[in-house]
Amino acid sequence: xxxxxxxxxxxxxxxxxxxxxxDLKVLKGISVQIKRQEVVCIIGPSGSGKSTFLRCLNLLEKxxxxxxxxxxxxxxxxHCNIDSLRANMGMVFQNFNLFPHMSVLDNITLAPQRxxxxxKQSSEDMALMxxxxxxLKDKAKSxxxxxxxxxxxxxAIARALAMQPKVMLFDEPTSAxxxxxxxxxxxxxxxxxxxxMTMVVVTHEMGFAREVSDRVLFMDGxxxxxxxxxxxxxxxxxxxxxKSFLRKVL
Amino acid sequence: xxxINELFNLxxxxxxxxxxxxxxxxxxxxxxWGKLPLLLEGTLLTLELTAIxxxxxxxxxxxxxxxxLSEKRFIRSLATIYIDFIRGTPLLxxxxxxxxxxxxxxxxxxxxxxxxxxxxSINSGAYVAEIVRAGIQSIxxxxxxxxxxxxxxxxxxxxxxxxxxAFRRIxxxxxxxxxxxxxxxxxxxxxxxEELMRKAQLVYTRDxxxxxxxxxxxxxxxxxxxSISRLVRYSERRLRNNDR
Ligand SMILES: Nc1ncnc2c1ncn2[C@@H]1O[C@H](COP(=O)(O)OP(=O)(O)OP(=O)(O)O)[C@@H](O)[C@H]1O
Ligand SMILES: [Mg+2]
Numbered sequence: 263x264x265x266x267x268x269x270x271x272x273x274x275x276x277x278x279x280x281x282x283x284x285d286l287k288v289l290k291g292i293s294v295q296i297k298r299q300e301v302v303c304i305i306g307p308s309g310s311g312k313s314t315f316l317r318c319l320n321l322l323e324k325x326x327x328x329x330x331x332x333x334x335x336x337x338x339x340x341h342c343n344i345d346s347l348r349a350n351m352g353m354v355f356q357n358f359n360l361f362p363h364m365s366v367l368d369n370i371t372l373a374p375q376r377x378x379x380x381x382k383q384s385s386e387d388m389a390l391m392x393x394x395x396x397x398l399k400d401k402a403k404s405x406x407x408x409x410x411x412x413x414x415x416x417x418a419i420a421r422a423l424a425m426q427p428k429v430m431l432f433d434e435p436t437s438a439x440x441x442x443x444x445x446x447x448x449x450x451x452x453x454x455x456x457x458x459m460t461m462v463v464v465t466h467e468m469g470f471a472r473e474v475s476d477r478v479l480f481m482d483g484x485x486x487x488x489x490x491x492x493x494x495x496x497x498x499x500x501x502x503x504x505k506s507f508l509r510k511v512l
Numbered sequence: 513x514x515x516i517n518e519l520f521n522l523x524x525x526x527x528x529x530x531x532x533x534x535x536x537x538x539x540x541x542x543x544x545w546g547k548l549p550l551l552l553e554g555t556l557l558t559l560e561l562t563a564i565x566x567x568x569x570x571x572x573x574x575x576x577x578x579x580x581l582s583e584k585r586f587i588r589s590l591a592t593i594y595i596d597f598i599r600g601t602p603l604l605x606x607x608x609x610x611x612x613x614x615x616x617x618x619x620x621x622x623x624x625x626x627x628x629x630x631x632x633s634i635n636s637g638a639y640v641a642e643i644v645r646a647g648i649q650s651i652x653x654x655x656x657x658x659x660x661x662x663x664x665x666x667x668x669x670x671x672x673x674x675x676x677x678a679f680r681r682i683x684x685x686x687x688x689x690x691x692x693x694x695x696x697x698x699x700x701x702x703x704x705x706e707e708l709m710r711k712a713q714l715v716y717t718r719d720x721x722x723x724x725x726x727x728x729x730x731x732x733x734x735x736x737x738x739s740i741s742r743l744v745r746y747s748e749r750r751l752r753n754n755d756r
Contacts, residue, residue, distance in 0.1 A: 322657055349663025359658035363676050372672060373662035418658075425662055 271298045272334075273429055273460050274319060279328035281314055288314045290484035291328065296429075301461045303471035303492075306481035307507060312464040315481070316433050319462065320351045333428070349377050352422030356434040358414040360406040360421070366393070367402040370421045378425065385424070392420040396450050412443030416450055423454075430454065432463040468512060472496050480504045544728045547715055554711030555732055561707060562694045565632035566640075569693070570686070572633060573640025578670065580645045591641065598638030604699050607631040611703045628700040636693050643685045647678035680751060687744030691737045698733075708732060 274296040281289040288311045296302050304312045317323040319330060321337060321344050330337050337347055361369050370389040374380040380388070393399050396416040406414055415435055422430060432451065436444040448470050455461055455474050465471055471478050471492060478495045480488040480503070488501040496512075499505045544551075579591030598606065611627035622630075651674050659669040698709035706714070712729045716722035 320661055322661065345660075345663050345665055348661055351661070353658075353661040355654060355658060357654055359652075359654040361655065361658070361673055361677075363680070373659075373664060376668050376672065377663040422662070 269297060269299045272296070273298050273300075273332065274462070275331040276319075277329045277331075279315070279318060279330060280326045281311070281318060281323060282326045288484050289318070289325075292484075292486055293328075294479065294486060294489065296460065296462060299458045299460055300477065301455045301459075301463065301475045302477045302479060303475040304462065304464045304479045304481055305466070305468070305471060305507070306479075310481045311484045312481050313433050316353075316431050316462060316464055319431060320348050320353060322353075345377070349373075349425050350428050352419075352425060352427035352430040354415070354418050354422055354430065354432045354435045356437050358406075358411075358418045358438070360414055360418055362406050364405075365402070366398070366404050366406070366409075366417050369406070369417060370424045373421070374424050388424055389420070392423050393417075395423075395453075396420050397446070410443060411439045412446045415439065415443075415447045419447075419450055419454075429460045429462065432461065432465070434464050434466065436465070436467055466511065468496070468508075480507065482507070540724055540727075543721065543724055547725065547728070550711050550715065551708065551728065551732060554706060554708035555736075557706065558694065558697055558708040559736070561628055561632060561697050561700065561705075562690065564629055565636050565697065566686075566690050566693050568629070568633035569636025569640045569689075572637030574644050574675075576637055576641035577644025577648065580641060581648060595638045595641050598635055599642075603631070603635050603696055604702065606635055607700055607703060624700075624703045624705040627703055628697075628705050632693065632697060632700065635696075636689065639689050639692070640686065643682050643689065644678065646685075647682035648674055650681055651677050683751065684744055684748045687740060687747075690744075691740050694736055694740070695733065 272295050275294070277293050279289055279292040280287070292315060304315070306312055314323055318325050319332075325338055332347060332351070335342060335347075337344070360366075361372070364372065367386065367389055370392065371382070371385040374385040374388065375382060390399065390402060393402055396419060398413060398416055398420070401409065401413065401417070406417070409417065419430075419435075435451070436447050439447065444467070448467060451461070451463070451470070452474055463471075463475070473492075475492050478488075478490060478492050479486050480490075480495065480499070480501065482503055488495065488499060488504045490500065494500070495504060496508065499508065576591045576594055579587045580595065582588050582591070607627065610631040611622055611624065614627075615621050655673050655677065656669050659673045660666070664672070697707060700707060701710035701713060704710065708729060712725045716725045719725070
């Protein structure tokens, strides 16, 4: 979605990122780099800190220590404009979090109009284009409670895309869905990946991770224990903990 | 023993007067009919006072309720002090502070109407604030997170996402606040504002038929409160049926 496509450019970089909740150490020093157009999946057992890590990237959680650089800019510094940072990073949640009091169209056009000051007309054109892309062109006037889970999540993706973000963060986007609806959401994410979107995806969908991602991070106990290509992770992982985790879930 | 005797006497008297009242129901109706224009005038003012107080209270309460949840400590304490002070002191005292106390400080009288509206709205605002606060807190945190993740500021998130959903949810408790205020507004009779209660007082100090007139006034209050709670229940049901 951006003009330049220097795929060696580092978009996200964390250095010794730590997060505590009181005495509980959830992230214990995470250093990772994500390049432009990369699709990175994060896997790992429940409670390992995957969501916390993802939510630190757009400061929905405030890191306790360490630094996060987005396109080279230190976002934990007080000089950083958090709102414009977030406007450039889309996020998709497990529970969709659509705004129930607004139509699908309003859900998608609200932020472009209020944050980016896009006109009503062009924000609606964009919304319809995105709805078409996620296969929901006829649902513009519907309300969220009239949609199935899979449709809700596709609207949520369209809503995030409407801000034309440089990065998309997904936190278990298919975990709340009935099995028959998982495919339609993964398909949308797949096409997004092939278009060159930079994506960080926390997921339990190993098939998706294997097929679509460039890299897979295995997290456990607040640390990244393995950072490898999917071929390696899924066939011959280097860390024994990765091996035992995958044996349980596959 | 003396107490039982006393109670017995009271009981007999009550029964006898009830008897005479049953007999005199027609006279009562006739009497009240004559006073109805006066009472309706008072009713109108009562409704007016209540509507203005709850509307202004809604505005005050929205800000105070948001202030109560502010990240800024100063604003939070300010809102808390206001809410606690108002909810922790009698409305009657508040009315008198505005009507009697304030003139001593500002050096000029406050018209009864102004004093009544001011004290009732400030009072209502504190109760509405707690309702608004609870309404805001009842909205799933994911809503605000989704809005913030789109780059919306905390003010925009409050205005476009959280408040519209919270307001829908607090219509029933706001209706109850309206009913409470309707009844409590009778207290401004002490500052000689001629709302329903004061009209009744004026009538019975002249006619010496306090029971007749107070009974009529009770019925008027009852009709008002029952119709409002009906309305609230109706809107509550409609909102539950289409929750958007
Ligand atoms: N707001 C919070 N306050 C206190 N503890 C928290 C909070 N959020 C998360 N935690 C704790 O942090 C740890 C990591 O949570 P996190 O949600 O990041 O795990 P996860 O890897 O996403 O797990 P899952 O696969 O179940 O989503 C858990 O032990 C959790 O209980
Ligand atoms: Mg999680």
